Amino acid sequence: xxxxxxxxxxxxxxxxxxxxxxxxxxxxxxxxxxxxxxxxxxxxxxxxxxxxxxxxxxxxxxxxxxxxxxxxxxxxxxxxxxxxxxxxxxxxxxxxxxx
Amino acid sequence: xxxxxxxxxxxxxxxxxxxxxxxxxxxxxxxxxxxxxxxxxxxxxxxxxxxxxxxxxxxxxxxxxxxxxxxxxxxxxxxxxxxxxxxxxxxxxxxxxxx
Amino acid sequence: xxxxxxxxxxxxxxxxxxxxxxxxxxxxxxxxxxxxxxxxxxxxxxxxxxxxxxxxxxxxxxxxxxxxxxxxxxxxxxxxxxxxxxxxxxxxxxxxxxx
Amino acid sequence: xxxxxxxxxxxxxxxxxxxxxxxxxxxxxxxxxxxxxxxxxxxxxxxxxxxxxxxxxxxxxxxxxxxxxxxxxxxxxxxxxxxxxxxxxxxxxxxxxxx
Numbered sequence: 427x428x429x430x431x432x433x434x435x436x437x438x439x440x441x442x443x444x445x446x447x448x449x450x451x452x453x454x455x456x457x458x459x460x461x462x463x464x465x466x467x468x469x470x471x472x473x474x475x476x477x478x479x480x481x482x483x484x485x486x487x488x489x490x491x492x493x494x495x496x497x498x499x500x501x502x503x504x505x506x507x508x509x510x511x512x513x514x515x516x517x518x519x520x521x522x523x524x525x
Numbered sequence: 526x527x528x529x530x531x532x533x534x535x536x537x538x539x540x541x542x543x544x545x546x547x548x549x550x551x552x553x554x555x556x557x558x559x560x561x562x563x564x565x566x567x568x569x570x571x572x573x574x575x576x577x578x579x580x581x582x583x584x585x586x587x588x589x590x591x592x593x594x595x596x597x598x599x600x601x602x603x604x605x606x607x608x609x610x611x612x613x614x615x616x617x618x619x620x621x622x623x624x
Numbered sequence: 625x626x627x628x629x630x631x632x633x634x635x636x637x638x639x640x641x642x643x644x645x646x647x648x649x650x651x652x653x654x655x656x657x658x659x660x661x662x663x664x665x666x667x668x669x670x671x672x673x674x675x676x677x678x679x680x681x682x683x684x685x686x687x688x689x690x691x692x693x694x695x696x697x698x699x700x701x702x703x704x705x706x707x708x709x710x711x712x713x714x715x716x717x718x719x720x721x722x723x
Numbered sequence: 724x725x726x727x728x729x730x731x732x733x734x735x736x737x738x739x740x741x742x743x744x745x746x747x748x749x750x751x752x753x754x755x756x757x758x759x760x761x762x763x764x765x766x767x768x769x770x771x772x773x774x775x776x777x778x779x780x781x782x783x784x785x786x787x788x789x790x791x792x793x794x795x796x797x798x799x800x801x802x803x804x805x806x807x808x809x810x811x812x813x814x815x816x817x818x819x820x821x822x
Contacts, residue, residue, distance in 0.1 A: 427585065432764035434729075434799060439607075442637035442694045442805060445813075449820035464817060465760060466767040466810035467729035467799050475585075479578050486526065486574075486604050495607035496640045500698050500799065501600040502731060502764050505585050508538075508594035508739055513763035516742075520761060523746035531632075531665035533700060538739035541706055541793045544714075548721035562663060563718060565711035566630035566700050569664040595739045599797050601632060601665050601698065607640060612664035615643075619662060622647035625783065637805075673783075677776050684724065684772075684802050693805035699798040703783050706736075706792035 427475045430513055432502040433482055434468030437494035450492060451485040458484070463513060468500070472513050475505070526574045529612055531601040532581055533567030536593035549591060550584040557583070562612060567599070571612050574604070625673045628711055629701040631680055632666030635692035648690060649683040656682070661711060666698070670711050673703070724772045727810055729799040730779055731765030734791035747789060748782040755781070760810060765797070769810050772802070 437447045448469075455462045455471060458481040463470040471478050482501060489497050536546045551568065554561045557580040560571040570577050581600060588596050635645045650667065653660045656679040659670040669676050680699060687695050734744045749766065752759045755778040758769040768775050779798060786794050 427582070430763055432731075432762075436634055436636065436696055438634065438636065438642070439640035442803070444636070445816040446820050448817045452817065452821055463762060464814055465729075465762045466727055466769075466813045467765075467801070470763040472763075475582055479582070483526070483574055483578070486602075490604065490606050496603070496605040498601065498603045498634055501602065502597065502797065503585075503600065504595070504597045504764070505589065506595040506739070507589050516763045517761055519742040520745045520749065523743050524749055529664055531663075533630075535733055535735065535795055537733065537735065537741070541704070541736035543735070544717040545721050547718045551718065551722055563715055564630075564661060564663045565628055565668040565670075565714045566666075566702070571664075597733055599700065603665070605640070615664045616662055618643040619646045619650065622644050623650055625780070673780055677780070681724070681772055681776070684800075688802065688804050694801070694803040696799065696801045699800065700795065701783075701798065702793070702795045703787065704793040705787050 427505055429473065429475050429478050430504050430511065430516065431471045431478050432468050433471060433499060435485060435489065435497060435499045437489050438496035438498060440494045447489050447492060447494065450488050454481050454484045454488055461513065470513050526604055528572065528574050528577050529603050529610070529615065530570045530577050531567050532570060532598060534584060534588065534596060534598045536588050537595035537597060539593045546588045546591060546593065549587050553580050553583050553587055560612065569612050625703055627671065627673050627676055627701050627703050628714065629669045629676050629699060630666050631669060631697060631699050633683060633687065633695060633697045635687050636694035636696060638692045645687045645690060645692065648686050652679050652682045652686055659711065668711050724802055726770065726772050726775050727801050727813065728768045728775050729765050730768060730796060732782060732786065732794060732796045734786050735793035735795060737791045744786045744789060744791065747785050751778050751781045751785055758810065767810050
């Protein structure tokens with residue numbers, strides 16, 4: 427089952443600068459060879475359900491290992507059985523209607 | 526790694542009445558023997574990371590099997606290494622401060 | 625336009641104990657005379673769009689006034705034009721299908 | 724109060740193709756002269772709290788006017804009092820740590 431997901435991780439109890447934790451998760455996604463796209467409030471991630479969610483779990487583990495005692499994450503995940511769709515397709519489909 | 530999570534599943538392409546799909550997910554959680562608490566915009570779920578996320582995946586599979594061509598889900602997931610905390614602890618902690 | 629919403633506020637940069645900030649928001653909702661239901665990963669809120677979102681804004685202001693330099697909030701909001709529905713209706717509709 | 728937000732709107736009861744509704748919201752944001760960035764699971768929006776949330780409300784109204792009987796939206800909203808930060812700053816801060 428393929429998914430297009432979006433993940434936004436918030437380490438709690440480590441101050442206000444969170445970018446190094448987000449960067450650590452980006453590295454987890456890269457090691458997992460997932461297609462990703464970073465944006466200003468999270469990261470789009472595309473792949474097989476298990477690969478994507480294993481990476482999200484690893485992300486929590488890594489952020490805890492970096493010293494965060496608490497982590498709160500928001501995940502959006504979409505699946506569809508009617509047709510294949512990539513992250514690029516989704517954006518392109520909206521942009522085509524804006525022309 | 527224990528989690529307190531919250532999940533809100535939206536089947537797309539099956540009309541406006543979604544409660545039977547939500548009920549199907551509740552049954553998935555029950556079969557998985559997860560602690561849950563249904564509310565008006567999702568369900569709190571508590572357990573081990575893998576058990577909780579396996580149930581979320583099963584939930585997508587079941588909702589597709591019921592005929593939904595597309596499913597979009599929002600998951601919030603919290604983990605902490607500083608101490609154990611249950612769903613009841615979280616609610617109780619806020620309520621104690623409201624007295 | 626009536627809404628059923630769910631809000632989960634995370635103050636950042638004030639340590640790991642967040643319940644007093646959540647309690648402050650509950651007080652904001654009470655002062656605004658909104659129907660609410662606290663759960664383990666947020667609060668269900670029901671009311672008119674403007675009243676609900678004014679309360680969410682006030683909530684950010686209050687949490688900043690309490691000393692949080694950064695706040696990240698997740699809001700789910702549902703509106704429907706086909707019929708009136710309360711938070712209790714939504715939960716009841718799922719529970720009826722679980723019997 | 725300036726915000727960086729992210730919004731993902733799901734019209735319910737209008738089939739599986741949602742891009743024209745998302746495009747209608749993009750037009751609402753453009754008319755409101757908000758800074759936005761479309762991605763594969765939502766849109767980043769930057770501006771003053773009231774301008775941003777007025778646009779989200781208008782977005783619900785427009786999607787209902789287009790025929791959707793039900794709309795479920797996920798909003799993430801961040802505010803900070805310690806310093807100014809743009810959407811570009813947030814992405815740049817993570818990318819700098821990935822070099």
